[in-house]
Amino acid sequence: xxxxxxxxxxxxxxxxxxxxxxxxxxxxxxxxxxxxxxxxxxxxxxxxxxxxxxxxxxxxxxxxxxxxxxxxxxxxxxxxxxxxxxxxxxxxxxxxxxxxxxxxxxxxxxxxxxxxxxxxxxxxxxxxxxxxxxxxxxxxxxxxxxxxxxxxxxxxxxxxxxxxxxxxxxxxxxxxxxxxxxxxxxxxxxxxxxxxxxxxxxxxxxxxxxxxxxxxxxxxxxxxxxxxxxxxxxxxxxxxxxxxxxxxxxxxxxxxxxxxxxxxxxxxxxxxxxxxxxxxxxxx
Amino acid sequence: xxxxxxxxxxxxxxxxxxxxxxxxxxxxxxxxxxxxxxxxxxxxxxxxxxxxxxxxxxxxxxxxxxxxxxxxxxxxxxxxxxxxxxxxxxxxxxxxxxxxxxxxxxxxxxxxxxxxxxxxxxxxxxxxxxxxxxxxxxxxxxxxxxxxxxxxxxxxxxxxxxxxxxxxxxxxxxxxxxxxxxxxxxxxxxxxxxxxxxxxxxxxxxxxxxxxxxxxxxxxxxxxxxxxxxxxxxxxxxxxxxxxxxxxxxxxxxxxxxxxxxxxxxxxxxxxxxxxxxxxxxxxxxxxxxxxxxxxxxxxxxxxxxxxxxxxxxxxxxxxxxxxxxxxxxxxxxxxxxxxxxxxxxxxx
Numbered sequence: 182x183x184x185x186x187x188x189x190x191x192x193x194x195x196x197x198x199x200x201x202x203x204x205x206x207x208x209x210x211x212x213x214x215x216x217x218x219x220x221x222x223x224x225x226x227x228x229x230x231x232x233x234x235x236x237x238x239x240x241x242x243x244x245x246x247x248x249x250x251x252x253x254x255x256x257x258x259x260x261x262x263x264x265x266x267x268x269x270x271x272x273x274x275x276x277x278x279x280x281x282x283x284x285x286x287x288x289x290x291x292x293x294x295x296x297x298x299x300x301x302x303x304x305x306x307x308x309x310x311x312x313x314x315x316x317x318x319x320x321x322x323x324x325x326x327x328x329x330x331x332x333x334x335x336x337x338x339x340x341x342x343x344x345x346x347x348x349x350x351x352x353x354x355x356x357x358x359x360x361x362x363x364x365x366x367x368x369x370x371x372x373x374x375x376x377x378x379x380x381x382x383x384x385x386x387x388x389x390x391x392x393x394x395x396x397x398x399x400x401x402x403x404x405x406x407x408x409x410x411x412x413x414x415x416x417x418x419x420x421x422x423x424x425x426x427x428x429x430x431x432x433x434x435x436x437x438x439x440x441x442x443x444x445x446x447x448x449x450x451x452x453x454x455x456x457x458x459x460x461x462x463x464x465x
Numbered sequence: 466x467x468x469x470x471x472x473x474x475x476x477x478x479x480x481x482x483x484x485x486x487x488x489x490x491x492x493x494x495x496x497x498x499x500x501x502x503x504x505x506x507x508x509x510x511x512x513x514x515x516x517x518x519x520x521x522x523x524x525x526x527x528x529x530x531x532x533x534x535x536x537x538x539x540x541x542x543x544x545x546x547x548x549x550x551x552x553x554x555x556x557x558x559x560x561x562x563x564x565x566x567x568x569x570x571x572x573x574x575x576x577x578x579x580x581x582x583x584x585x586x587x588x589x590x591x592x593x594x595x596x597x598x599x600x601x602x603x604x605x606x607x608x609x610x611x612x613x614x615x616x617x618x619x620x621x622x623x624x625x626x627x628x629x630x631x632x633x634x635x636x637x638x639x640x641x642x643x644x645x646x647x648x649x650x651x652x653x654x655x656x657x658x659x660x661x662x663x664x665x666x667x668x669x670x671x672x673x674x675x676x677x678x679x680x681x682x683x684x685x686x687x688x689x690x691x692x693x694x695x696x697x698x699x700x701x702x703x704x705x706x707x708x709x710x711x712x713x714x715x716x717x718x719x720x721x722x723x724x725x726x727x728x729x730x731x732x733x734x735x736x737x738x739x740x741x742x743x744x745x746x747x748x749x750x751x752x753x754x755x756x757x758x759x760x761x762x763x764x765x766x767x768x769x770x771x772x773x774x775x776x777x778x779x780x781x782x783x784x785x786x787x788x789x790x791x792x793x794x795x796x797x798x799x800x801x802x803x804x805x806x807x808x809x810x811x812x813x814x
Contacts, residue, residue: 239720241716241719241720268722269722269723269724270722271722272719272720272721272722273720273721273722273723274722277720278717278720280713280716280717280720281713282713285712285713285714286713286714286716286717287714287717288714288717288718288732288735288736289714289736289811289812290735290736290738290809290810290811290812291732291735292811299721299723299731300721303721303722303723303727304722335811335812337811337812348717351721352720352721355722
């Protein structure tokens with residue numbers, strides 16, 4: 182496990198609240214964590230607030246959402262008070278975001294090259310030619326063999342794995358120091374998953390950046406991340422080193438682990454998670 | 466690398482040609498259908514083409530001679546083929562009101578209508594599309610409400626009524642706008658250029674007084690006609706845009722740190738261009754129908770007025786010729802939009 186470095190992201194008591202006709206709904210109910218140059222996994226079931234936590238950091242929530250936090254500090258920027266303009270220089274430039282399915286997350290009517298070089302032109306203020314060169318170099322860095330050809334392709338002409346490489350390349354052009362990957366491999370074939378994870382790992386380690394890896398795949402997070410936050414109903418129920426996951430103490434985490442099938446020891450019938458209403462209470 | 470791209474381009478060209486051939490077949494079929502309809506309508510109306518020609522006073526002998534001359538004694542399918550041959554050789558018969566060949570009349574009235582409808586669609590699209598998009602981006606804001614009211618009024622107010630109202634207020638009472646016609650009488654016949662559009666021709670000729678006079682006459686009917694299509698176009702573009710703004714790639718664009726303007730116009734807008742093209746074409750065809758009403762209200766010497774006045778005198782040749790032309794313009798507009806959208810959407814290439 183990489184030793185925790187100086188945190189670049191410091192979140193304290195983050196709440197995300199949606200105003201609805203039926204009254205306010207809290208999707209995230211007081212989440213605190215720090216993130217350094219490490220691979221931090223955030224794991225939880227659908228609706229546990231993991232995606233909302235990631236989006237709150239980038240302030241990319243719908244208008245009906247309200248972000249409340251005691252502290253939401255990214256490097257020298259206070260994300261909770263930053264103006265929209267300041268956020269634009271954080272998004273993409275200093276925090277990158279990788280979404281689930283490149284089939285939907287890339288613009289269907291813009292060529293791959295256009296979409297990547299737009300980042301370079303906008304954030305690095307370079308000219309057209311320079312942006313194109315940087316794009317080609319970036320495509321090469323994500324192990325795309327024929328960058329000149331891929332540059333001209335449209336999203337519908339590339340495979341899912343290549344689409345995700347393109348997404349990663351796009352988010353790396355401006356050299357952010359933190360990447361939020363929201364289920365980046367869920368839409369991919371199992372065989373391609375490994376390659377994308379390897380690529381992410383290579384990038385995070387070689388560039389020395391932080392990664393927030395949002396997933397619902399316990400096994401993947403266990404083998405890929407350094408540290409894991411387990412979320413349940415908008416709260417973090419447990420924070421644990423990935424290697425220590427076997428020794429988890431919270432009953433929810435233990436329940437999740439019990440419910441996993443294993444390849445080496447056949448199991449009769451998988452345990453079903455027995456939910457306890459007390460998990461909904463704040464731990465502190 | 467080089468050879469691959471040349472090969473690709475060749476393959477693309479072949480595909481484009483094949484698609485063009487397909488569209489031509491479609492056009493030919495549509496046109497044939499249109500001709501069948503005009504032919505049938507022409508035979509079914511209870512007017513006697515012979516009497517239209519010779520008048521009710523003529524004797525029986527003349528009547529029968531003309532009857533045979535027009536080929537009306539032939540079986541129906543022969544008549545149809547004669548009609549087909551005539552149309553293809555641009556012979557649409559003669560108007561008994563104007564005493565001109567219908568084609569001559571059409572050549573005079575079509576430019577006036579095209580000028581009016583083109584300006585109207587430019588107004589309708591130029592205002593309606595941005596209004597709809599801004600309304601979608603600022604959903605629920607005051608501008609969205611304004612767009613809603615504008616759309617509702619445009620949908621629900623018939624243009625002939627709006628036209629009459631405008632003439633009453635701005636012509637009769639306030640005298641801000643000129644009355645009917647394309648141009649003031651003392652400016653008439655000064656320019657006659659290649660495009661037959663008074664606006665463009667007067668610019669080419671450098672006759673600015675004529676230009677302003679023509680614009681002055683054109684702008685009110687064009688605004689009223691354009692308003693109707695603006696209502697439709699703004700509602701549709703709002704709906705298209707709302708759909709796009711919920712897409713994942715818009716989230717990506719925002720996550721890239723792009724300013725809102727770039728997200729909307731650089732990313733989302735690109736994705737609705739095909740849909741917009743389709744509805745603009747539809748709106749344009751609808752607008753041609755609208756010209757029939759607005760031209761009558763404003764005394765605009767175009768296709769619509771020609772059609773209505775001929776219709777009122779049961780002068781069938783001009784009516785059928787006009788219907789044919791309106792159909793043809795619709796077909797051409799659709800073909801054009803088909804061609805353009807291949808350039809706009811990479812997925813159709």
